[in-house]
Amino acid sequence: MFKKFNIKEDIANRSLVKSSVQRNIRSKILEQYNKLEPVIDEVLPKKSSLILIKCHEHINLLTVNNEIMFFQHFDGPYYPTLRLLHKYPHAFPRVQVDKGAIKKILSGANIMCPGLTSRGARLDEDLPANTIVGVFAEGKEHALAIGLTKMSTEDIKNINKDIGVENVHYLNDPLWKSSIES
Amino acid sequence: MSEQDTPTTSVSTSVQVIYCGVCSLPPEYCEYGPTLSKCKEWLQERHSELFDKLYSQTNIESDVATLSLENKSTNDAEDKKKAKEAAKIERELQKKMASKVTITRIARNKKKSVTNVSGLQNFDIDLKKAAKNFASKFACGSSVVKNNQGIDEIVVQGDVSDDLYEYILETWPNVPEDNIELTEEKKSKK
Numbered sequence: 001m002f003k004k005f006n007i008k009e010d011i012a013n014r015s016l017v018k019s020s021v022q023r024n025i026r027s028k029i030l031e032q033y034n035k036l037e038p039v040i041d042e043v044l045p046k047k048s049s050l051i052l053i054k055c056h057e058h059i060n061l062l063t064v065n066n067e068i069m070f071f072q073h074f075d076g077p078y079y080p081t082l083r084l085l086h087k088y089p090h091a092f093p094r095v096q097v098d099k100g101a102i103k104k105i106l107s108g109a110n111i112m113c114p115g116l117t118s119r120g121a122r123l124d125e126d127l128p129a130n131t132i133v134g135v136f137a138e139g140k141e142h143a144l145a146i147g148l149t150k151m152s153t154e155d156i157k158n159i160n161k162d163i164g165v166e167n168v169h170y171l172n173d174p175l176w177k178s179s180i181e182s
Numbered sequence: 183m184s185e186q187d188t189p190t191t192s193v194s195t196s197v198q199v200i201y202c203g204v205c206s207l208p209p210e211y212c213e214y215g216p217t218l219s220k221c222k223e224w225l226q227e228r229h230s231e232l233f234d235k236l237y238s239q240t241n242i243e244s245d246v247a248t249l250s251l252e253n254k255s256t257n258d259a260e261d262k263k264k265a266k267e268a269a270k271i272e273r274e275l276q277k278k279m280a281s282k283v284t285i286t287r288i289a290r291n292k293k294k295s296v297t298n299v300s301g302l303q304n305f306d307i308d309l310k311k312a313a314k315n316f317a318s319k320f321a322c323g324s325s326v327v328k329n330n331q332g333i334d335e336i337v338v339q340g341d342v343s344d345d346l347y348e349y350i351l352e353t354w355p356n357v358p359e360d361n362i363e364l365t366e367e368k369k370s371k372k
Contacts, residue, residue, distance in 0.1 A: 042196065086199040086208070106214050142199060142208045171207050172215070 007178030010055040017050040036091040096122035096136045113164040123153045145170035216267035284363045287343045300335040
């Protein structure tokens with residue numbers, strides 16, 4: 001999604017989110033990631049203002065204190081950014097890929113099933129299709145990508161072919177590099 | 183109680199992640215970037231304990247990998263590619279260091295003049311904001327204008343070239359002093 005993205009040029013407008021809408025977003029995010037509940041006040045503080053940045057190609061970014069926290073495509077689910085995922089790695093579902101896949105993911109490739117089922121990779125949780133997952137790697141401590149499962153973990157194990165997790169946001173992609181200035 | 187608490191605390195405590203100052207990735211991913219050697223230096227300087235943890239093991243491993251000849255050729259090709267990328271980044275940096283900031287005083291009529299600043303964008307400076315700063319600093323009009331080559335410049339109303347020179351040095355220390363050029367231009371047509 002962010003292979004071609006330039007934060008400086010792609011911003012259509014930015015606006016302060018009304019507190020009622022803010023509450024709405026908050027509950028939506030909590031609905032999606034119920035494990036985030038204990039820390040939601042740290043992630044989206046009630047007092048500080050939430051800024052919604054609309055970009056081209058229907059990408060919305062939610063920022064708090066000039067840090068991008070979540071992003072969204074159309075009015076789909078909210079994805080956490082990698083920096084947020086690094087901070088709260090346990091709040092999101094996780095999958096782990098083997099070592100060979102790291103390089104390919106970092107250049108933006110989608111994750112194929114064999115990379116998720118081989119030795120060194122792990123699928124600990126049972127997840128349905130279309131779940132947002134943090135992608136971790138064998139031997140690494142931190143996540144390297146955010147993905148969307150294309151099939152359930154059951155299917156990934158059984159079919160073991162084609163794209164298992166779509167790569168949405170990965171380390172060193174333009175979104176990672178972009179920083180928001182006020 | 184305490185046993186039940188452990189999973190929740192693992193969620194509620196935020197993890198502080200160290201990011202590499204050179205390539206901005208978590209250090210464990212530096213090896214996949216083009217600037218590994220520089221990243222290593224940076225890490226050793228700032229977070230030596232992490233450096234030891236990451237590279238003491240991998241060094242041994244990579245030694246073993248190079249010893250076993252089976253995938254040496256692919257390694258070589260990859261190394262070359264990486265070296266190329268690193269060289270490219272280096273070149274860009276040098277280009278940046280060589281780029282000049284020109285401050286030009288342009289006479290508007292007998293008494294009045296405007297000051298034109300070009301080349302600031304090469305130093306990662308937001309021109310719009312800089313223009314705003316100049317305006318409030320020198321109490322005059324200041325705006326971002328496209329010149330006839332289509333490159334953005336800042337035009338400040340009034341002759342503030344000497345003050346600007348100092349102000350730029352003060353506010354953006356990453357702009358080397360030698361790279362700022364002061365020139366003067368008289369309006370030719372009447």
